[in-house]
Amino acid sequence: MSAAVPRVESRRVLVTGLSTYWGGRLAQELERDPAVETIVGVDARDPRCELERTEFVRIGIQHALIRRIIDAAEIDTVIDTRLVVDSIWTPARAAHENNVIGTMNIVAACDGRDSPVRKLVFKSSAHYYGCERDDPAFFSEDMLRPHPPGTPIERDIVEAEGTVRDFAERNRDKTVTVLRFANALGPTLTTSHTRLLSLPAVPAILGFDPRYQFIHEDDIVGVLHSAVREDLHGIYNGAADGVLALSEVAGLLGKPLAPVLPPWGTGLVAGPLNRLGLRIPVEMLNQLRYGRGLDNRKLKAAGFQPRYTTREAVLDFAEHLRTRPLRESAREPYRYEREVEEFLRWSPSVRRPGAPGGERPPGGESKAQPHAT
Amino acid sequence: MVEPTTEQGRAELEEVLSAAPAGALARREPDPRELLPGLEPERRVTDWGRSERVEGFLDRTLVEFFYRYWFRVEVEGIEHVPGDGGALLVSNHAGALPPDGSMIQRAVREEHPRRRPVHLTVEHFFKGYPGLAMLVPKVGGVPAHPANVHRLLHDEEQLVLVFPEGRKGTEKLVNARYRVRRFGRGGFVESAMRARAPIVPIAVVGAEEAMPAFAQLRALRRLTGLLYFPITPTFPHLGVLGMLAYLPAKFRIRFLTPVRTDDLGERPWRDRALVHDVAAEVRATIQDNLYDMVGKRRSVWLG
16 A cells, blocks of 8 residues: 555645644644745634744635635645544534534545645544553554444544545545544643643542553654655554553652542542533543553654653653743733734735745735635 | 454554565564563553552562462472563463462562563453552553453563453352363464464462352342452451452462464464364363372362
């Protein structure tokens, strides 16, 4: 399969989900890569981070008009970073729209012989495997979960990956990368796990000490970037080396482990806790019970060595937790202002001495309909 | 990007790898063993959840007591346990809360010149039961999933102890003692063949009298969510403590001549008949040795 696929030089990149944390981080990373000449980002909301030369196009959550952008800008690589994997931020219905319908439309936009797209990178999640009692200790990419998905988010992820898999089978001449990431951890990221680990004590289920594997946020960005630079064909688990017990994680953070959740009727207790502000999604309840480990050797064999081990990622996060109160008062949040952005990008008065994005290729942008919704 | 089931998937992956791989695979020739993450020296728990601290503490206290003074374990044939490389230890299994696993672990640690750690495969049940889920992995218990056994045997080259009788062994009542039950479906042989690791049969005498079960209560099993609910001399009337109150039976552990699995040709696990033959052979060896050992002992308690 991999032999038939020609090498893809990614020059014109489209990032979907630009306003998600990952989309923004990846776009910033790609901006520093001189081999990438054009970066277009689409999302339904304004970007939340400062971007130098990335074009932002606002587009509806279902990504129905994306095909026109791809054709107009002659995009050769599409990176889909928009999957919702944390069910506490998004209601199930909206997550389904985004994860299943959105993926369907994005994949459809890359489909077809005359499509300029040569590579599709899909950021998925280890929630694909679920978290069950009968799991193997280390999931490798060819393993299936022992039972069908039980939660809406997991169902969405399995369905979305199915769409991508169908696409890969129809388009064997295109490089299709699916990256299943373990729980992310890092100083600038907020997930339900980082929130849980920020509490004064780490909540646990009484009588369970699950195995936890993380991946540092910089490594996720690094993997996504290397999927653009090099061709990773197929499915890859993205996880750091090392699987810790939750008690070890708590120890590294210097916090006690608080077994506040009962082993039986955990879901019943999680409901009221939700109201009190301790929001634990269903997927996380399963992880707190059974834990999960991934086999990351396929990605390492392909040449990507994560910079942080799970332990180091936890330590980095611990460091951040200690300095956070100091930093928060100093930082000013970024706000996207269209007029300012457009002035900075287009005005001839702005000087761009030797910046990699200083020279803009003509055409493309005007056809891309920046105000399409 | 086909996604077959686990077993199928591995078979197909192997085909891809063995049949002159093309492109990315050929370029790098990945040996899965080289890419295993090393254990950071600061870590106290392995990636499997095994804790040297907890294990060492139990080893010095409870296991030491039972091994040396209570069961007075005697070991024969420790030289059959290889000094390096993976090996699958296969034993008979008995007792309501079976002591044989930790006694074999201890025997290898105590008697073997390399003092190798033994990973114990346990039912998935233990991962889902509060308390046990915390303790069992810490002392070297690993859920009995074929992928886990393969990683341990082949990639990490460890000693893995399996009880192919599984629950059928520990459930049996006292009048069925030393009658080795069916050896599952031969899954353990398949695992050893895939890893090209030898099988070391083990016959254990004593465990079957240390905690005999006189009856199994189905209603209470359902109520407690346990694997089974036996009536033993001390359980349930002495409560949780009764689970550890073993009778002082004399233990003998006999390690037997290893069965090689690396000389059976290419992919021998495809041959179901061969798998069953090897499984039956291992079972028969253990059963014969049990008859021999039980026949030679004069007393259950004094040996």
